[in-house]
Amino acid sequence: MRLPCFDSARLCERLALAEDNLRALEVFSSYLNLCPRYAGVEDVRSLSHKTGVSLETAYALLVSTACGLNVDGDSADRSFFQRYIRPAVRCLDAGACRLDPYYATVRMPSLALEGWRLGYKRLEAGEAFVADDLRVCPDGREIAQIGFFMEPFEAPAAYENGREWMTVTPSEINTMSAHMRMARGRVAVFGLGLGYYPFMAAQRPQVSAITIVERSASAIRLFKEQLLPQFPHREKISIVQDDAFAFVQNRLSGYDMAYVDLWHDVLDGVEMYLRIKRLEARWPRTRFLYWIEPSMLAWLRGMGWQELRQGEAGPVLEALGEMSSWEDLMAGLSDEGLRAAAARISLEVTRRDESRGYASSAGGNE
DSSP states (O other): OOOOOOOHHHHHHHHHHHHHHHHHHHHHHHHHHHOTTOSOHHHHHHHHHHHOOOHHHHHHHHHHHHTTOOTTTOHHHHHHIIIIIHHHEEEOOHHHHHTSHHHHHOOOOOEEETTEEEEEEEEOTTOOEEEEEEEEOTTSOEEEEEEEOSSOEEEEEEEETTEEEEEOOHHHHHHHHHHHTTOOEEEEEEOOTTSHHHHHHHTOTTEEEEEEEESOHHHHHHIIIIIGGGOTTGGGEEEEESOHHHHHHHSOTTOSEEEEOOOSSHHHHHHHHHHHHHHGGGOTTSEEEETTHHHHHHHHHHHHHHHHHHTSOOHHHHHHOOOOSHHHHHHHTSHHHHHHHGGGSOGGGGTSOTTOOOOOSSOSOO
């Protein structure tokens, strides 16, 4: 496929924006992985009081300092802070989060079973976490959503052989809320986790039945014995032990909606997302929804811009097909365009540049 000659000024501007988007994600990824407790609440309060800025702005300034940005002395860093860092930071209300129906109803028993342990994950006051999916602005900026509490907070969690396997944090709540409001009829849920999506969807009178598809027998047993009995609408929920891809391939007849939540983050999710998208056409009467899909599409868009920078069509641009104008390109790389093209994107896209960094946009899987 030969690329058309796009307006060089507009192309350079968009390529620079794509680099800024990636840089912002790398900044937050480094902070979350290396020093998520750097901005302590006393430091946040002190800086806020001293400078007269809000707690969120004070927190964002401390994050910038930890990541090596010179907001006061460097105009480029100051612009980057204003465009990416400050809009990303949110102080969440811990009390309001605890009112979530799942938090209010389900209690994690302290037990260990077949290598599994249920309990709670503690977020310290001031500790940074991913609070929601990426927000894509009209000007093309992709803004991470980073949250913190001014007090300690405990979120339900499960551990497998000592490794955090799934949680129900504000990230899961916020990234699933829109999709929960869409649930109706017979719903297939791929990926059990701690059952947050089925719990919430089952409360909707528009939902008649929920089938959870999970591969792990031990995860199913743990859920059935310890968590499902606490669900107020458990009569709507059934669990099938099966491979998600095999189920979508052969057993989705009669379902009104499929909610796919098989991944922990973008990096391990893109390939699975593309594989499921290839199967959607088999079930035209079923509506497919995907956890953190905006972040998947942002990753694919970034790969598309990388192909343009290299001047050679790769998996993303080839899937978009012939483009004769700048408007065609922008439409193809929009969320709508990429969503429509996803079934045609070669899985090679996940292997073309293994070193390309990308921050997880929604933390651990629920």
